[in-house]
Amino acid sequence: MSDEELSAFELEVLQHLWHLEQASTPELHRRVCNVRDVKYSTVRTIVDRLERKQAIERIAQQGRAQVFRPLLSKAEVSLPMTRKFVDRVFAGDSRPLLSHLLDSATLDSRDIAYLESVIARRKSELDDND
Amino acid sequence: MSDEELSAFELEVLQHLWHLEQASTPELHRRVCNVRDVKYSTVRTIVDRLERKQAIERIAQQGRAQVFRPLLSKAEVSLPMTRKFVDRVFAGDSRPLLSHLLDSATLDSRDIAYLESVIARRKSELDDND
DNA sequence: AGTCTTCTTCTACAAATGTAGATATACGAA
DNA sequence: TTCGTATATCTACATTTGTAGAAGAAGACT
Incomplete structure (x- = not known):
């Protein structure tokens, strides 16, 4: 397919x-x-x-x-x-790519607000043992 | 090279x-x-x-x-x-990739803390007109 | 209607890629 | 010191990719 x-x-x-x-x-x-x-x-x-x-x-x-x-x-x-x-x-391992992009991408305040919200969600979804 | x-x-x-x-x-x-x-x-x-x-x-x-x-x-x-x-x-445009990875990567609390710090820095570096 | 263009279709071809066989050869073991 | 085997080298080949030319055909313009 x-x-x-x-x-x-x-x-x-x-x-x-x-x-x-x-x-x-x-x-x-x-x-x-x-x-x-x-x-x-x-x-x-x-x-x-x-x-x-x-x-x-x-x-x-x-x-x-x-x-x-x-x-x-x-x-x-x-x-x-x-x-x-x-x-x-x-x-x-996508993490090095993620951090590189986060570091180098052109981001305006709206982009940053969005990314913050995604991180906040990921954080709230963390298992306690992570 | x-x-x-x-x-x-x-x-x-x-x-x-x-x-x-x-x-x-x-x-x-x-x-x-x-x-x-x-x-x-x-x-x-x-x-x-x-x-x-x-x-x-x-x-x-x-x-x-x-x-x-x-x-x-x-x-x-x-x-x-x-x-x-x-x-x-x-x-x-790397932003869709960035948000996909942020969403889908396997991240532990340490990773998240690091990403938060990078975002915080990016935020502090924003021009006022961004 | 005839001709000029513009598109389609076919064919071609070199370079890169994934894959491997054949042959020679140098180590290491006996 | 000889021999078997693990390596190196070389050659080969199908497929994919980027690139384009040649020839034919269908629309458009006059």
């Missing part, structure tokens, strides 16, 4: 689709080109691979261009990828 | 080296085999690639076995990889 690995480039295109909700291949090509220069057929190949991996689906035709939308939600992608990443890079 | 990408398998072997501080190829093979079954020459290939990427170096000979040690620290590997991961999977 959608458990194929997604490559860096595939993720890049999927990000655009998440952002746009849906998009044609030419549109995706333009978006990618805003960042770096790649040929249309390159992007098209990535789109095909995403479709084969059932990460996106065709939903319409705009002129001769096909329109796609994501089949996988951000969470469906990011949760398993995060697990794998933590396993690979942090030997399964 | 050590800016090559490290593959999943290369990271796995490097994790063992970080843990052991140094190890011979046969030792690494044994460790990897504790988890899944791979041939000696497979591990040896990975070790060679790590050496070519200057992620590890030979430091000794034990009988006919060569002993290696990491040349890259955990931080030297995990910091750039984390940046790339956040870019790819979270479009550069």
Whole structure:
């Protein structure tokens, strides 16, 4: 079930689709080109691979261009990828990553208030023997 | 400067080296085999690639076995990889990852106390206009 | 209707990755 | 000192990934 690995480039295109909700291949090509220069057929190949991996689906035709939308939600992608990443890079222990992010992320007061509330909850849920 | 990408398998072997501080190829093979079954020459290939990427170096000979040690620290590997991961999977915004980890990580009271202190510091460092 | 464009589809290809076999060789034991 | 075995080295190969060209076809413009 959608458990194929997604490559860096595939993720890049999927990000655009998440952002746009849906998009044609030419549109995706333009978006990618805003960042770096790649040929249309390159992007098209990535789109095909995403479709084969059932990460996106065709939903319409705009002129001769096909329109796609994501089949996988951000969470469906990011949760398993995060697990794998933590396993690979942090030997399964997410705490160093957590503390690094807490230290380095750009956070405004609202973010901080939210994080405080999550920590407060985690604290209240502690077993006595922790 | 050590800016090559490290593959999943290369990271796995490097994790063992970080843990052991140094190890011979046969030792690494044994460790990897504790988890899944791979041939000696497979591990040896990975070790060679790590050496070519200057992620590890030979430091000794034990009988006919060569002993290696990491040349890259955990931080030297995990910091750039984390940046790339956040870019790819979270479009550069680490906050969703942060809150997911804060929510899901296994934390004892000591961990929580530490995280509280980091948040307190971040809070105290807030600009007024944040 | 004819032509120009723009997309699609197919094919290709080098590099990286995971995986392993074959062959040579140096240690260590007998 | 010889021999068996554990290691090293080298070669190989399928798959995935990033990248793109060629050829055909469907819309759009005149």
